[in-house]
Amino acid sequence: MMLAPGGVGWLLRHELRLGWFNMAGAKNAGGRRRPGNAALALAALGCIVMHVLGWFTVRQLAGVPGDDPRILLAISAVLIAATAFMLSSAIKACVLVLFERSDLDLLLSSPLPSRSIFTVRLLGVCASTAALYLFFLTPFAHAGLLQGQWRWLGIYPGVIAVAVLCSCIAMLLTLGLVRMLGARRTRVVAQIVGALAGALLVIASQLHALTSRQTQARIRDAVLELVQVDGAERNLLWLPARAMLGEPWPVLLLTALAGAMFLLTTWHTHRFFARGLQLAASSAVSTASSTVAQPRFGRSLFRTVVIKEWRLIVRDPQLLSQVLLQVLFLLPLFFLIFKRADVQVQAIGAGLALLCSSLTGALAWVALSAEDAPDLLLVSPASQRTVRRAKLAAAMMPVLGLVAVPLLWLIVRMPAAGLVGCFVVSGAVSGAGLVVFWCGRPGVRSNFKGRGKGGFVMNVLELFNSLAWGALGWFLSAAALAPLARMDVVAVACAAFLAIAVPGVAWMLRSRPL
Amino acid sequence: MDDLLPALRLAGLHKQFGRPAVDGLDLTVQRGEFYALLGPNGAGKTTTLRLVTGLLAPDAGSIEVLGIDMAAAPAAAKAKLAYLPDEPMLYGKLKPFEYLEFVAGLWGVTAKEAAPRARELLDWLDLSQHAHELTEGFSRGMKQKLALAGALIHDPELLILDEPLTGLDAAAARQVKDLLLAHVAKGGTVILTTHILEVAERLAHRIGIIRQGRLIAEGTLAELRQRTQGGSLEDMFLHLMAAP
Numbered sequence: 001m002m003l004a005p006g007g008v009g010w011l012l013r014h015e016l017r018l019g020w021f022n023m024a025g026a027k028n029a030g031g032r033r034r035p036g037n038a039a040l041a042l043a044a045l046g047c048i049v050m051h052v053l054g055w056f057t058v059r060q061l062a063g064v065p066g067d068d069p070r071i072l073l074a075i076s077a078v079l080i081a082a083t084a085f086m087l088s089s090a091i092k093a094c095v096l097v098l099f100e101r102s103d104l105d106l107l108l109s110s111p112l113p114s115r116s117i118f119t120v121r122l123l124g125v126c127a128s129t130a131a132l133y134l135f136f137l138t139p140f141a142h143a144g145l146l147q148g149q150w151r152w153l154g155i156y157p158g159v160i161a162v163a164v165l166c167s168c169i170a171m172l173l174t175l176g177l178v179r180m181l182g183a184r185r186t187r188v189v190a191q192i193v194g195a196l197a198g199a200l201l202v203i204a205s206q207l208h209a210l211t212s213r214q215t216q217a218r219i220r221d222a223v224l225e226l227v228q229v230d231g232a233e234r235n236l237l238w239l240p241a242r243a244m245l246g247e248p249w250p251v252l253l254l255t256a257l258a259g260a261m262f263l264l265t266t267w268h269t270h271r272f273f274a275r276g277l278q279l280a281a282s283s284a285v286s287t288a289s290s291t292v293a294q295p296r297f298g299r300s301l302f303r304t305v306v307i308k309e310w311r312l313i314v315r316d317p318q319l320l321s322q323v324l325l326q327v328l329f330l331l332p333l334f335f336l337i338f339k340r341a342d343v344q345v346q347a348i349g350a351g352l353a354l355l356c357s358s359l360t361g362a363l364a365w366v367a368l369s370a371e372d373a374p375d376l377l378l379v380s381p382a383s384q385r386t387v388r389r390a391k392l393a394a395a396m397m398p399v400l401g402l403v404a405v406p407l408l409w410l411i412v413r414m415p416a417a418g419l420v421g422c423f424v425v426s427g428a429v430s431g432a433g434l435v436v437f438w439c440g441r442p443g444v445r446s447n448f449k450g451r452g453k454g455g456f457v458m459n460v461l462e463l464f465n466s467l468a469w470g471a472l473g474w475f476l477s478a479a480a481l482a483p484l485a486r487m488d489v490v491a492v493a494c495a496a497f498l499a500i501a502v503p504g505v506a507w508m509l510r511s512r513p514l
Numbered sequence: 515m516d517d518l519l520p521a522l523r524l525a526g527l528h529k530q531f532g533r534p535a536v537d538g539l540d541l542t543v544q545r546g547e548f549y550a551l552l553g554p555n556g557a558g559k560t561t562t563l564r565l566v567t568g569l570l571a572p573d574a575g576s577i578e579v580l581g582i583d584m585a586a587a588p589a590a591a592k593a594k595l596a597y598l599p600d601e602p603m604l605y606g607k608l609k610p611f612e613y614l615e616f617v618a619g620l621w622g623v624t625a626k627e628a629a630p631r632a633r634e635l636l637d638w639l640d641l642s643q644h645a646h647e648l649t650e651g652f653s654r655g656m657k658q659k660l661a662l663a664g665a666l667i668h669d670p671e672l673l674i675l676d677e678p679l680t681g682l683d684a685a686a687a688r689q690v691k692d693l694l695l696a697h698v699a700k701g702g703t704v705i706l707t708t709h710i711l712e713v714a715e716r717l718a719h720r721i722g723i724i725r726q727g728r729l730i731a732e733g734t735l736a737e738l739r740q741r742t743q744g745g746s747l748e749d750m751f752l753h754l755m756a757a758p
Binding site: 297 | 589604611626
């Protein structure tokens with residue numbers, strides 16, 4: 001179909017094409033523009049699996065009326081979770097649209113109306129937000145269609161409407177943040193909020209396991225009471241769920257709400273959209289700091305490198321949030337384990353080992369692999385060995401500092417368990433650091449989340465290091481309290497072998513710098 | 515005796531990336547000389563500089579920096595030189611003084627020497643008023659000037675620059691040129707590559723023209739003029755490039 005150049009349709013096609021190319025990964029080394037064949041095959045397989053799952057689910061629910069409160073409750077729960085994720089990914093997409101697309105200057109300097117550009121960008125955000133959920137949920141609609149249950153077709157307008165609402169809220173939120181905080185801070189805040197939203201959802205998903213049986217019973221009773229009230233199915237709270245089940249009026253209402261929100265957002269904020277971009281462009285010059293730093297020359301090479309690495313990490317809130325996010329993801333695990341008082345000491349040993357291994361791996365990658373100016377180090381007469389050791393130390397020291405307080409607490413309360421904790425933490429930190437030291441591949445800081453793609457061996461070794469020291473932490477902490485059973489001794493031996501083997505393998509596979 | 519040694523001596527230098535990038539290059543630059551290396555895109559200029567600075571290892575040939583063999587004693591050779599590539603090697607999250615602190619640390623410059631020199635360089639390059647800003651917010655010209663300050667913090671005897679004036683405005687380009695001339699006036703040596711022939715014409719004592727990894731012409735401006743029957747450097751350059 002030929003679309004008139006400069007029109008909304010033409011621009012939207014350009015936007016969707018860019019989105020398709022982006023799915024291949026912006027940093028694709030091969031210069032490939034579309035997702036790889038393996039990824040497409042995996043997606044096709046996933047699509048088939050979801051259709052099979054959808055077929056059986058829809059058949060199972062064939063006799064259940066659409067206004068059954070239990071169904072509405074289940075769909076609402078899925079929608080709430082999906083909405084939180086949608087909002088998070090929409091904020092990230094808005095940040096990309098506002099600050100990171102390099103083609104916006106070109107578009108805004110063209111005679112195209114800024115409203116068209118904004119409309120298309122917002123449509124692009126909506127499409128990217130809805131795509132994943134359509135992929136997973138529309139197979140249920142297709143299965144319903146094939147089985148003659150038309151109501152499941154409501155998934156299409158339902159998902160799209162929720163995605164549009166989330167995208168509009170995310171865009172307004174992002175633009176509002178620009179007004180309040182300025183463009184540069186908005187980028188950081190939006191990325192942190194997006195990351196935290198995902199992490200908090202993981203924690204929320206564990207609430208059932210984290211709460212006591214009495215609390216669970218109380219919640220269950222409250223929900224049952226809510227759904228058993230006469231006419232509860234007519235409650236406005238169920239509107240999105242009923243829309244998803246294809247009820248005409250809820251579908252119409254939700255779609256109208258989304259449409260109105262979209263129109264209002266585009267009509268009233270497109271000027272500010274352009275202004276947001278100007279702010280983004282000018283943010284580069286607004287980075288002055290009020291603190292007066294006293295230059296400190298003449299430090300040793302080791303200290304110079306360590307301080308430089310710490311400065312770079314501390315001044316990159318986005319990177320810092322991504323590193324610390326790992327701690328957040330481990331929290332549900334800690335809560336789960338701490339609930340059982342009988343395994344508390346073991347849990348502390350294992351948890352600290354896992355946490356330290358993961359954090360050290362992340363920081364070591366930042367310091368060692370994601371060097372911003374590798375050529376500067378190479379052209380200098382400084383000993384590369386000293387530089388790399390200093391970088392390793394810069395990664396390990398904050399982690400050891402972070403766990404020093406809980407370890408001291410443990411030593412005071414239970415000296416034997418505390419010493420075991422010190423041992424496993426030191427081992428986990430050293431192992432993780434050495435794996436990156438020997439097997440880390442060069443990368444860029446901005447690609448922190450994708451660092452695993454560049455170093456499969458490093459990732460596997462890091463995982464084994466965490467598991468080995470986690471297991472050692474568990475069993476040795478238990479041994480500090482009572483003698484181990486024979487099988488536990490075998491487990492300790494296996495974990496100890498793995499803990500030694502991991503750095504050994506890393507050393508054998510080490511890449512030699514120039 | 516040391517003063518008689520050339521600042522840079524390349525002999526039979528070879529580097530291949532599928533096809534030869536540097537092909538048997540022989541080049542000598544004397545101390546206190548301002549040497550400009552010219553050539554079309556892909557001629558091997560940047561590869562030559564990366565070989566000289568130890569960023570690449572040659573397939574064959576030798577590199578001597580002030581009489582020190584780069585292969586035998588790389589750290590000693592690197593201590594004498596500084597390299598400024600076309601893309602400045604900076605850290606966006608560091609402030610100018612912090613960057614200079616780091617570079618001074620890499621070259622082992624003492625606090626007594628580095629502190630006043632850092633202030634002097636930032637003043638000279640008009641960066642003092644931006645001393646408390648992160649470099650990620652700097653313009654291209656400011657970044658290039660800060661990288662130059664980093665290159666000069668240890669007062670190198672041999673300064674190697676790859677397209678140092680690209681993207682600079684007239685005022686910034688003038689500051690950089692003045693700084694380079696001052697470095698040569700103090701007895702230092704400068705080797706630069708540039709596409710701006712006027713810069714080579716006005717600043718360089720000698721000019722080398724490289725094509726397909728080989729030095730096809732070398733000499734002072736007058737010598738090159740004589741060889742190509744007069745005209746501007748641009749005419750000579752185009753004449754040499756067109757020659758079979």
